[in-house]
Amino acid sequence: MKKLMGPIVALGLVLGIWAGCGQTSATPTTAPPPPPAVTAKPIQAPTLAPTRAPTRPPTQAATRPAEKPRTRTAADLAALPLGPERQRILEEGARQEGEVMVYSSATGLDSIIDDFMNKYPFIKADVFVTRVPALIERATAESKAGRLGGDIANGPLTVYTPLQDLVVKFNSPGAQFTSAPKAATTYVGLVVFTYSTRRVNPTEVPTKVEDLLNPRWKGKLGLFAPPNTFPGLWTNMLLENLGEAKARDFLTKLSGQDLFFYDSPQIAEKALGDGQIDLNMQGSTNARRRVGEGLPLNWTAPEPSMGYVNLITLFKDSKHPHAALLLIDYILSPEAQNKISGMVGSFTTREIAAGEIDGVKLPKTIWLQTQERVKNIPQGTKIFEQLVMKK
Amino acid sequence: MNFVFLFVVLAVLYLTGLPLLFLIYGSLAKAIGSLDLTGSNFVAVYTNWQTLVLFGRSLLFAVGSAFVSLVMGGAAAWLTQKTDAPLKSAATAISIISVAIPGLFLAMSWVVLAAPRAGLINVWLAQTFNLPDDLIKIYSLPGMIWVEGLAGAPFTYLLLAPILRSMDRSLEEAASVSGSGAWNRIVRISLPLAVPAIFSILILRLVRGFEAFDVPAILGLPKGIDVLSTKIYTIVNMSQSYGVANAYALGLIVLAVAGIYSYQRLIRQGYKYATVTGKGYQAAQTKLGPYKLLGAGFLVFYVLVVAAVPLSVLLWNSIIPSSMLPSGEAISQLTLQNFRLLFNMPRVLLAFRNTFIIGLVASAGCVALALVASWILVRTRIKGRWLLDVFSFVPLTIPGITLGVALIWIYLTLPLPVYGTIWILVIGYATSFLPIAMRFLSPALVQINVELEEAASTSGASQWAIFRRILAPLILPAALGAALYVFLLIFRVLSMAIVVYNPRTIVLPVQIFVMWGEARGNTVYALLVVTLAILTPFAFLYNWLIHRYARGASPGA
Numbered sequence: 001m002k003k004l005m006g007p008i009v010a011l012g013l014v015l016g017i018w019a020g021c022g023q024t025s026a027t028p029t030t031a032p033p034p035p036p037a038v039t040a041k042p043i044q045a046p047t048l049a050p051t052r053a054p055t056r057p058p059t060q061a062a063t064r065p066a067e068k069p070r071t072r073t074a075a076d077l078a079a080l081p082l083g084p085e086r087q088r089i090l091e092e093g094a095r096q097e098g099e100v101m102v103y104s105s106a107t108g109l110d111s112i113i114d115d116f117m118n119k120y121p122f123i124k125a126d127v128f129v130t131r132v133p134a135l136i137e138r139a140t141a142e143s144k145a146g147r148l149g150g151d152i153a154n155g156p157l158t159v160y161t162p163l164q165d166l167v168v169k170f171n172s173p174g175a176q177f178t179s180a181p182k183a184a185t186t187y188v189g190l191v192v193f194t195y196s197t198r199r200v201n202p203t204e205v206p207t208k209v210e211d212l213l214n215p216r217w218k219g220k221l222g223l224f225a226p227p228n229t230f231p232g233l234w235t236n237m238l239l240e241n242l243g244e245a246k247a248r249d250f251l252t253k254l255s256g257q258d259l260f261f262y263d264s265p266q267i268a269e270k271a272l273g274d275g276q277i278d279l280n281m282q283g284s285t286n287a288r289r290r291v292g293e294g295l296p297l298n299w300t301a302p303e304p305s306m307g308y309v310n311l312i313t314l315f316k317d318s319k320h321p322h323a324a325l326l327l328i329d330y331i332l333s334p335e336a337q338n339k340i341s342g343m344v345g346s347f348t349t350r351e352i353a354a355g356e357i358d359g360v361k362l363p364k365t366i367w368l369q370t371q372e373r374v375k376n377i378p379q380g381t382k383i384f385e386q387l388v389m390k391k
Numbered sequence: 392m393n394f395v396f397l398f399v400v401l402a403v404l405y406l407t408g409l410p411l412l413f414l415i416y417g418s419l420a421k422a423i424g425s426l427d428l429t430g431s432n433f434v435a436v437y438t439n440w441q442t443l444v445l446f447g448r449s450l451l452f453a454v455g456s457a458f459v460s461l462v463m464g465g466a467a468a469w470l471t472q473k474t475d476a477p478l479k480s481a482a483t484a485i486s487i488i489s490v491a492i493p494g495l496f497l498a499m500s501w502v503v504l505a506a507p508r509a510g511l512i513n514v515w516l517a518q519t520f521n522l523p524d525d526l527i528k529i530y531s532l533p534g535m536i537w538v539e540g541l542a543g544a545p546f547t548y549l550l551l552a553p554i555l556r557s558m559d560r561s562l563e564e565a566a567s568v569s570g571s572g573a574w575n576r577i578v579r580i581s582l583p584l585a586v587p588a589i590f591s592i593l594i595l596r597l598v599r600g601f602e603a604f605d606v607p608a609i610l611g612l613p614k615g616i617d618v619l620s621t622k623i624y625t626i627v628n629m630s631q632s633y634g635v636a637n638a639y640a641l642g643l644i645v646l647a648v649a650g651i652y653s654y655q656r657l658i659r660q661g662y663k664y665a666t667v668t669g670k671g672y673q674a675a676q677t678k679l680g681p682y683k684l685l686g687a688g689f690l691v692f693y694v695l696v697v698a699a700v701p702l703s704v705l706l707w708n709s710i711i712p713s714s715m716l717p718s719g720e721a722i723s724q725l726t727l728q729n730f731r732l733l734f735n736m737p738r739v740l741l742a743f744r745n746t747f748i749i750g751l752v753a754s755a756g757c758v759a760l761a762l763v764a765s766w767i768l769v770r771t772r773i774k775g776r777w778l779l780d781v782f783s784f785v786p787l788t789i790p791g792i793t794l795g796v797a798l799i800w801i802y803l804t805l806p807l808p809v810y811g812t813i814w815i816l817v818i819g820y821a822t823s824f825l826p827i828a829m830r831f832l833s834p835a836l837v838q839i840n841v842e843l844e845e846a847a848s849t850s851g852a853s854q855w856a857i858f859r860r861i862l863a864p865l866i867l868p869a870a871l872g873a874a875l876y877v878f879l880l881i882f883r884v885l886s887m888a889i890v891v892y893n894p895r896t897i898v899l900p901v902q903i904f905v906m907w908g909e910a911r912g913n914t915v916y917a918l919l920v921v922t923l924a925i926l927t928p929f930a931f932l933y934n935w936l937i938h939r940y941a942r943g944a945s946p947g948a
Binding site: 101 | 509625796
């Protein structure tokens with residue numbers, strides 16, 4: 001054994017040195033070229049390559065020395081007017097950049113990313129998925145140190161709001177800007193209650209939040225819990241729509257229902273599927289997807305209900321802004337949006353306007369997340385923890 | 392040798408001191424990056440009576456789970472190392488394999504068994520004996536204690552087994568010749584000799600119980616049962632209020648320091664517990680006689696609850712398309728699709744490669760540091776060495792998420808090419824598991840009587856020669872155990888890595904978490920099965936090495 005110690009230590013050192021010498025990917029790829037330098041000059045309105053014939057005689061133009069390619073910041077590129085020239089500039093720049101990184105709190109982007117790389121094989125796209133606070137922490141810390149590793153941020157308003165000073169408004173063919181001026185909506189959903197069609201009669205399905213106090217649900221009801229932000233938002237929604245006294249009374253009575261609390265929708269879904277609970281509060285995106293997979297589930301949105309959005313935005317210090325904008329364009333394209341809708345079960349605005357989705361009547365009151373409401377999450381969470389979780 | 396000591400001391404201080412500084416700074420600063428300091432976080436935490444309830448519940452959880460792991464793992468270690476009970480290899484191998492099972496899945500497997508209205512045991516009791524369908528309440532503090540105790544039992548086994556194996560039988564033989572019965576010998580000789588190891592394990596399990604997250608998250612949070620770790624997790628993930636979270640974490644450190652101080656006082660009397668001496672020795676084996684069946688039964692029970700049940704759950708879920716209880720319908724849907732999908736995921740292959748490299752480098756570095764640091768603590772009289780023990784223990788009390796954030800801030804600030812590479816993960820893991828390596832090695836060093844080294848020194852051997860030719864061979868089982876355990880833990884621990892990784896440095900625990908979050912059917916179970924299949928040979932390698940070493944090595948007279 002003593003004779004093996006030396007080779008083992010040597011092997012460990014060799015592996016360590018090899019691993020540490022910049023080898024960070026298993027797939028053999030050529031090292032991407034360095035990103036274009038970010039200009040230190042004040043941002044100017046970007047000028048496109050001329051599309052009209054030059055006014056000077058050709059002989060004079062031929063004797064003029066070739067102009068250096070213009071470097072553009074993320075803000076410059078974001079402000080480019082839509083059109084084929086913008087597409088050309090983005091593709092040319094993306095070929096030089098060769099990669100793009102998405103910081104996301106939402107999962108499920110992998111197949112979209114794969115489709116994007118099939119469309120643009122000269123771009124390597126990666127997604128860094130983590131929880132909202134870790135994402136915010138990473139982006140903030142890296143930005144302060146001047147070493148931002150992400151190009152795009154993807155997640156709900158709770159991601160966008162703390163990062164809004166780090167992002168820039170952009171143009172994109174499929175972009176819809178709502179209450180977040182520098183981010184585009186990728187999908188919308190509602191907070192709904194999913195139930196097992198095998199164990200719950202249609203007559204028992206709640207149509208308003210007060211129905212959750214029915215003894216039928218005692219010990220069989222699952223709710224979101226902190227650190228998920230939905231409880232705080234949901235509580236604030238109830239306070240606004242029911243009035244403070246009525247909302248507090250409702251929440252206090254709700255705590256007597258021997259509730260289950262889940263901060264992970266996957267664990268909650270498993271509990272619903274196993275039969276531990278019969279009714280579960282969750283985002284409509286997951287609920288709709290599960291129903292679409294043929295599982296014996298359905299969902300309802302008791303009055304009042306809460307809506308949420310998932311947003312995508314561009315970091316102003318992005319090191320790969322050309323590739324980033326191409327990816328944003330792709331994610332917001334009809335092709336990708338249809339796929340996302342199928343994958344996550346999101347709603348379209350047309351469906352919401354119709355008042356009914358998949359045979360489920362939508363509530364009259366849909367309370368939407370806004371930046372202002374997102375700021376009040378801690379207060380709502382505290383009330384939820386005190387009244388419902390008895391903490 | 393003095394240069395080596397100095398290097399190790401500085402390395403330990405660097406690895407553990409910087410995150411600790413961040414912890415203290417973070418608890419006092421108004422915001423990260425700000426130099427405005429305030430005591431408001433401490434006021435908010437320690438003037439709230441809820442904090443007392445939280446600490447009390449956390450203490451109960453930690454003590455209870457430490458007791459369960461000590462009883463289960465300790466009894467299994469004693470049966471396999473000190474008696475002629477059967478199934479020794481199986482118990483040892485299962486203990487090694489089970490440390491690679493993440494606590495998350497151990498808890499999930501017990502949910503499958505004992506969830507209200509749906510758990511296998513509850514359903515069987517309800518249908519067979521007409522009992523309430525939620526008789527066993529796994530979502531409770533006792534449920535948490537039981538499962539966390541089981542999660543710690545293999546660790547207890549791995550720590551205690553080499554110690555028990557190395558005990559000199561002459562003391563027990565002398566007692567036997569004097570007419571002492573087997574039970575008397577256990578209580579009055581074997582147990583007292585194992586006190587440093589037992590106490591060391593108890594401290595470690597206690598602190599681990601305070602820091603444990605997976606089991607309280609799965610079994611406690613659904614019923615709103617908070618302990619310190621889940622409270623810190625909720626605060627950090629909810630509001631990024633590192634100040635309050637760090638204020639809680641500093642309370643953990645105070646408890647840890649108190650434990651270490653007690654331990655230090657104990658090992659000062661280490662010579663009383665030395666059983667590996669200059670005389671030839673052979674480990675004693677007690678014949679169980681009529682109790683052999685009982686011993687075998689306990690080991691079967693140990694194997695079942697610690698590993699066989701969670702492994703069965705893993706295997707079952709890996710061959711069905713989506714989670715469902717065993718039934719005719721489920722059996723008709725058995726498939727290998729999950730495994731086929733797995734091998735078409737390049738990121739999974741990358742995660743395996745990264746984890747293996749990081750595991751090898753971090754475990755080797757961590758054990759090397761811990762070995763020299765333990766020697767300084769146990770063998771030298773350097774003043775202030777207890778501070779080294781405190782600093783090396785501190786990472787155990789820093790929640791993984793906080794450690795990860797600290798590493799990001801440290802290596803974004805320092806001009807070192809670490810951030811964004813696998814080296815930040817190597818440093819993070821080496822820091823996180825340094826206390827565990829120390830707990831393996833310190834008791835093992837205590838067991839080795841200093842007279843061996845004194846004899847060599849008297850004969851003119853240098854310190855390096857003493858270390859290389861006397862100490863290293865004797866400490867080898869513990870060092871291998873530490874390295875292997877750290878290596879396996881790297882495949883399991885998520886909380887630090889989830890903060891510092893990026894897609895190109897992704898490791899297996901993070902990949903599992905991402906797949907779990909993406910709800911890609913049961914592919915994640917297939918990934919776990921493959922991981923365990925790859926790690927199992929390491930388990931048997933460890934078992935073979937230990938047996939090989941114990942047979943061949945003897946200091947000789």
